[in-house]
Structures are given as C-alpha cells and as structure tokens.
Amino acid sequence: MDQRPRLADVAARAGVSTASVSLVLRGEPGPSAETRERVLAAAAELDYRPDRTASLLARRRRHLLGVLLDVRNPFHAELVEELHVEADKAGYEVVLSTLTRGRDEDRAIETLLDFRCEALILLGPDASEEALDRLAAQVPCVVIGRTVGAAQVDVVRPADDIGVDAALLHLIGLGHREIAFVDGGQGAVAAIRRRGYRRAMRRAGLLPLIVAGDHTEEGGVLAGRRLLAGPALPTAVVASNDRLAVGLMDAFVRAGVDVPGRVSIVGYDDSSLARLAHIDLTSVNQDAPAQARNAVLAAVSRLDKGRTVRFEAVLVPHLVVRGSTAPPVSS
Structure with a gap:
C-alpha cells in the first residue's frame, strides 16, 4: 500500500x-x-x-514530448540531455524510446504513441519521407539531423555540407591530398555526409575514396582493416561520425600505424568520445544545445500556439581541431 x-x-x-x-x-x-x-x-x-503521474493525468493535456534516439549513439545522449533542459523550461516532460539491436524505429515510435505523447522529436530517423508524413498526420513531429523533402514535419539539422567542407579544408590546408571517407551506411544522415564528401573532393580536384562503414565502432574497425589491406594507405581519413572514427583509430593503433603521424583522422559529431584525452579527435561540432533549443521550440509552438506552417532550422557546424590531425609525413 x-x-x-x-x-x-x-x-x-x-x-x-x-x-x-x-x-x-x-x-x-x-x-x-x-x-x-x-x-x-x-x-x-x-x-x-x-506525484508526477497524477499531476499529468489531472490535466486535459499531458505535456509529454516523446524522443526517439539510438541508445548506442553518444551524440544522441548529449542531445537528450539538452532536450530535457529545454523541455523543462517550456513546462514539458520528456519520454524516451530507444533503438537497440533488436528494437527498430517502428517499434520505438509505437511506444511513444502508446504513451500518448503530444509531439515527437526524432533524432536522425531513417524512416522514409512518406512514413514521416503519415506519422505527422497523427502527431506533430520534429526531425533532428537530416533533410526532409515535402513531409509535413519540422526539421532541425546541421548544414552537413559545410561541416564536411570544414573537415576537408582543414586536411587540405595541412597538405593532405589522399583523403578517404569512411561511410555511415544506408541511413539518411550518412547519405548526406557522403554526398558532401564527394562534392568537396571534386571541388578540390581530388579523387574520392569511399570505404564502407555503418556508424558503429565495429564498422570503423572493419573499414580500417580494409584500408590496411589496400595497396597504400591514404594520408588522412574523414569518418561519417565519431564512433566510426574511434573504431578506425583502434584498427590503426593495433596495426602499429601512428595517428596522426602516418594517418590523420577527422570525426563528425564532436561527441564525448572525441574529447577524451587518449582519443583527442578532431571532429565537426553540430551545436547540440542549439539543436535541442530549436527542436523544443518547434514542438511547443505547434502545441501551445497552434502553428501550422512548417519550420526548418539549418545550423552551421564548425570544426574542433584536436590531436588526431597533422601535416602528412611527406609534406
């Protein structure tokens, strides 16, 4: 009792x-x-x-924002922390539903709908635009981290082309010309960064080299082994996210390849992993606080003010230079 x-x-x-x-x-x-x-x-x-539950049930509205995230992604963890801060300021609670090895987006989103969340904030979803449009017909949705065409969802995203450009300009400025890219797989976010790499390399008059990956540390390790098995190592590698970059670094260290002495590495997300002293990863920062602030603003303005016009915020990322990049040995 x-x-x-x-x-x-x-x-x-x-x-x-x-x-x-x-x-x-x-x-x-x-x-x-x-x-x-x-x-x-x-x-x-x-x-x-x-009693929070009783308090919420006593209201006509639930004031719950549902957040979809990948529990394995450290950048998502940082975003969630910032989302909690912004939601609390707006008088809302946050309900989390996670992706895992055995739990896909559909199931995670269904959980948030079962909780009767008033709006959903989806971190880097891979759902098609048609699926996002159907979901937005049920509940207001904010997508963080990727472009969305005609679907009636609000969008908060970094200008990934500018982020990838910043990484490549840094490496080219150091003297690198053989710059590979470790891909993030089939997802929408990975596709945007892959296109940005190809475009930036063409603009610089350099030959693209894309190595398969999957936005995990294991994917980075496998990509590193593929590069090590090739005829010659590139002098620098840009990874589609920090987890890939850390796996790549692990493969090189185990093979006795010095980073950044022999190969420079750049990640993307500037997550907590990148800031660890023994990793010290140069990485593209996406400004998690600003993404969270804009996402909560978008959700709350629909719920509290009845906004119906589609909202999109495009934030300019910046490169944080650390110890994983240096001029190539030959320069």
Missing part, C-alpha cells in the same frame, strides 16, 4: 487549504510569505514529493 504523504497531509500539517499548498509548491502568486513558509516547512517535515 502506498504510504507516501499526500497534498492533503501537507495542508493539514500547515493548517491551510490544499489549494494554497498547490499554489506554493508550483511557485505561483497568491499565498502570503508566512503561508509559503509554513507550507514549505510542512512539506519538508513530511518528505512530500508531488
């Missing part, structure tokens, strides 16, 4: 009405300073904690 103190218990201890207790605990105007002091003292004495 639940023996937790109730709002009525705090009211009885403080000698005020439950309405006054509710106003004090929500920080709203009305009760006197003396009443506030008595209520807060009573709540502390009783170790009272509000």
Whole structure:
C-alpha cells in the first residue's frame, strides 16, 4: 500500500487549504510569505514529493514530448540531455524510446504513441519521407539531423555540407591530398555526409575514396582493416561520425600505424568520445544545445500556439581541431 504523504497531509500539517499548498509548491502568486513558509516547512517535515503521474493525468493535456534516439549513439545522449533542459523550461516532460539491436524505429515510435505523447522529436530517423508524413498526420513531429523533402514535419539539422567542407579544408590546408571517407551506411544522415564528401573532393580536384562503414565502432574497425589491406594507405581519413572514427583509430593503433603521424583522422559529431584525452579527435561540432533549443521550440509552438506552417532550422557546424590531425609525413 502506498504510504507516501499526500497534498492533503501537507495542508493539514500547515493548517491551510490544499489549494494554497498547490499554489506554493508550483511557485505561483497568491499565498502570503508566512503561508509559503509554513507550507514549505510542512512539506519538508513530511518528505512530500508531488506525484508526477497524477499531476499529468489531472490535466486535459499531458505535456509529454516523446524522443526517439539510438541508445548506442553518444551524440544522441548529449542531445537528450539538452532536450530535457529545454523541455523543462517550456513546462514539458520528456519520454524516451530507444533503438537497440533488436528494437527498430517502428517499434520505438509505437511506444511513444502508446504513451500518448503530444509531439515527437526524432533524432536522425531513417524512416522514409512518406512514413514521416503519415506519422505527422497523427502527431506533430520534429526531425533532428537530416533533410526532409515535402513531409509535413519540422526539421532541425546541421548544414552537413559545410561541416564536411570544414573537415576537408582543414586536411587540405595541412597538405593532405589522399583523403578517404569512411561511410555511415544506408541511413539518411550518412547519405548526406557522403554526398558532401564527394562534392568537396571534386571541388578540390581530388579523387574520392569511399570505404564502407555503418556508424558503429565495429564498422570503423572493419573499414580500417580494409584500408590496411589496400595497396597504400591514404594520408588522412574523414569518418561519417565519431564512433566510426574511434573504431578506425583502434584498427590503426593495433596495426602499429601512428595517428596522426602516418594517418590523420577527422570525426563528425564532436561527441564525448572525441574529447577524451587518449582519443583527442578532431571532429565537426553540430551545436547540440542549439539543436535541442530549436527542436523544443518547434514542438511547443505547434502545441501551445497552434502553428501550422512548417519550420526548418539549418545550423552551421564548425570544426574542433584536436590531436588526431597533422601535416602528412611527406609534406
């Protein structure tokens, strides 16, 4: 049986009405300073904690934002932390539903719909534009991290072409000409970065070299082994995300290939992995706080203000240079 103190218990201890207790605990105007002091003292004495579930159910609206993320992606973890901050400012709670090896996007999104979330924020989804359009017909949706054509979803994304350009300009400026790209696989985000690499290499008059990968550390290890088995190593490699870059670095270190002495490596996301001292990865920063701020703004403006016009925010990424890049040995 639940023996937790109730709002009525705090009211009885403080000698005020439950309405006054509710106003004090929500920080709203009305009760006197003396009443506030008595209520807060009573709540502390009783170790009272509000029942979030009951509070949400008592409202006509649930004020829940559902977030789809890949639990294996450290950049998604950073985005979720920022989303919590922004949602709390807006008076919303966040419900998380994760992708795992055995749990795909459809199932994860279904979970969020089962929780009756008022809007969904999808981090780097691979769903087709048609599927996103169908979902947006049920509930307001914000997509973070990729372009979306005509689907009626709001979009917050980095200008990935500028991010990849920044990585290549840095390497070319150091003197590199043989620059490979480790691909992220079949997803929409990977495709955008792959196109950006090809375009930037053509513009620089350099020959593209794309190695298959899958946005995981294991994919980076396999890509590194493929490069090591080739006729000659490139002098630099750009990876489609930081996880690939870390796997690539691991393969090279195990083979005795110095980074950055023999091969320079650039990642994408500037995740917590990149900032570790023993990894020290040059990487493209996407500004997670700004992405989260814009995503919550997009969702809340539909829910609270009835906005119907499609919203898209394109943020300019920047390169953070660390110890994984250096001029090529021959320069």
